[in-house]
Amino acid sequence: xxxxxxxxxxxxxxxxxxxxxxxxxxxxxxxxxxxxxxxxxxxxxxxxxxxxxxxxxxxxxxxxxxxxxxxxxxxxxxxxxxxxxxxxxxxxxxxxxxxxxxxxxxxxxxxxxxxxxxxxxxxxxxxxxxxxxxxxxxxxxxxxxxxxxxxxxxxxxxxxxxxxxxxxxxxxxxxxxxxxxxxxxxxxxxxxxxxxxxxxxxxxxxxxxxxxxxxxxxxxxxxxxxxxxxxxxxxxxxxxxxxxxxxxxxxxxxxxxxxxxxxxxxxxxxxxxxxxxxxxxxxxxxxxxxxxxxxxxxxxxxxxxxxxxxxxxxxxxxxxxx
Numbered sequence: 001x002x003x004x005x006x007x008x009x010x011x012x013x014x015x016x017x018x019x020x021x022x023x024x025x026x027x028x029x030x031x032x033x034x035x036x037x038x039x040x041x042x043x044x045x046x047x048x049x050x051x052x053x054x055x056x057x058x059x060x061x062x063x064x065x066x067x068x069x070x071x072x073x074x075x076x077x078x079x080x081x082x083x084x085x086x087x088x089x090x091x092x093x094x095x096x097x098x099x100x101x102x103x104x105x106x107x108x109x110x111x112x113x114x115x116x117x118x119x120x121x122x123x124x125x126x127x128x129x130x131x132x133x134x135x136x137x138x139x140x141x142x143x144x145x146x147x148x149x150x151x152x153x154x155x156x157x158x159x160x161x162x163x164x165x166x167x168x169x170x171x172x173x174x175x176x177x178x179x180x181x182x183x184x185x186x187x188x189x190x191x192x193x194x195x196x197x198x199x200x201x202x203x204x205x206x207x208x209x210x211x212x213x214x215x216x217x218x219x220x221x222x223x224x225x226x227x228x229x230x231x232x233x234x235x236x237x238x239x240x241x242x243x244x245x246x247x248x249x250x251x252x253x254x255x256x257x258x259x260x261x262x263x264x265x266x267x268x269x270x271x272x273x274x275x276x277x278x279x280x281x282x283x284x285x286x287x288x289x290x291x292x293x294x295x296x297x298x299x300x301x302x303x304x305x306x307x308x309x310x311x312x313x314x315x316x317x318x319x320x321x322x
Contacts, residue, residue, distance in 0.1 A: 004034040007083040009098060009117075010048075011041040011060045012090045014214075014240075014259025015284070016136070018266055020089045021051070021155035023140040027087055028053035030149045037081070039098075043214070043259075047240040050163050060098075075101045085124075087147070088117030089140060095119075116147040136284055155266045160244045167242050171232055173249040176322070177208040178311070179264060181255030182220045182235070187278030189256065190299050192223035198254065199228035201304040205311075205322050207251055211235055212243060212260060251322055252311045256299060257284065265291050272310045274302050 008027060010017050017040065028036060038054040045059045062071050078101055086102075088095045099119050103110075110121035119125055126143040128134075134142070141152040171177070182195060199209045209228055211221050213235035221233040234246075243260065244267050247253060253264035256274045265271045265286035275281050275295040285293055292310040296302050312322055 004031065004084040005082060006031050006034050006036045007039060007078075007081070007086045008036060008054070008089065009039045009086065009095060010044070010089045011039060011094060012092065013041060013043050014047075015257070015262055016090065017044045017048070018259060018262040019136055019155055019286075020140065021157070021266065022137070022153045023087075023089055023144060024051065024053045025153045025156065026144055026149050026151070029153070034084075037083075050160070050241060052159050062097075071101075078102045085114040085147075086116065087144075088115065088119070091118045091139070091143075116143055118143075133283075135282065135287075137287065157244050157263075157267050160241050163241045164239075164245050167238075167245055169232075169234075169246075171208060171210075173246070175208060176206055176251050177210050177232075177249075178202055179247060179250045179253035179255075179260075179269070180209050180211050180224070181213065181253060181258055181260035181264070182211060182217050183213050183255065183258040183260055185256035185258050185275070185279060185299075187256070187276035187299055190274075192219045194300065194304070195220045196223035196227040198304040198307060199224035199226075199231055201308050203228040203230065205308060207322060208232065210246070210250070212246070214260070254307055254311070257281070257286075262286055270311065272307050274299055274307075276301075 008024060010020050036054045037056040037058060038048055039058045039060050040048045042059055042061055045057060048057045060074060062074055095117060111123055113122045114124060115122040116124040124147045126146045131139055144152055202209050208230045209224055211224060211233045216236040224231040244263060247264040247267040247269040250269050252270040252272060254272045255261045257279050261271055261273045265288050268290055270290045271286060272292045272294060273286050275293060276299045277297050281293045281295060292313060294302050294306060294310060
């Protein structure tokens with residue numbers, strides 16, 4: 001008998017991919033013996049290839065712009081695969097586009113399509129007027145419950161340890177250091193001068209700032225090094241798996257709402273996440289006993305001293321970080 005084929009869609013970037021790991025693990029646990037394919041975006045494809053829940057990882061490179069050859073290739077691939085069920089963990093406009101690629105514009109028998117998501121009329125649709133006011137994790141739990149998965153696992157990164165065999169750094173991870181994830185979130189980012197002030201505040205606490213980002217930010221690195229010569233810039237270097245290893249050893253991590261801060265939070269690193277009015281932590285915020293969320297109308301209203309105080313705060317069941 002041919003194993004059932006399951007497609008999981010998560011193409012919305014690192015900030016949505018990482019918190020969805022719990023839902024992915026739940027899908028894998030509920031479909032033992034099935035062949036699971038993940039459709040993800042270019043930003044998360046390399047990391048996704050190490051996630052232990054999937055038999056195949058496909059990259060969707062159609063979201064960034066209208067590229068007819070890429071679009072036709074993805075359409076051909078999706079239609080050629082006889083997927084028995086689809087779990088859409090994005091539930092956005094691009095998901096609706098992917099649905100049309102797979103099933104066309106005029107298909108009438110949507111009730112026969114085993115699609116877990118928010119496409120109206122499909123067999124496993126999660127249509128709840130309260131969904132827009134629910135946290136992402138709660139949306140996924142409710143959606144999977146409709147699909148027959150009663151419990152959703154917490155995101156877990158313990159499997160990463162077996163993928164990092166060697167990790168060379170210009171400092172010792174036994175030294176006290178704080179990860180600074182400068183990737184801008186949805187709102188107006190901190191200025192280099194503000195990152196410089198944070199670097200100075202960390203120097204006063206005996207902490208080395210380690211700047212991480214998916215791409216280099218030389219103006220931020222220069223400002224931080226000016227205020228704290230011990231600063232290390234790892235932006236654009238290493239893999240996400242190596243960054244997780246770094247998070248396990250760090251005193252804390254600091255940054256706006258971005259994918260790396262989701263990664264440090266799930267890794268159990270004490271994480272201080274900065275929010276402004278552009279995004280709502282009640283809907284998309286990092287969760288966990290080691291997470292502190294600081295929110296102001298503007299990120300510029302959050303001073304470095306408040307971040308240091310949050311890092312020093314008493315974590316649940318533990319001692320102050322610094």
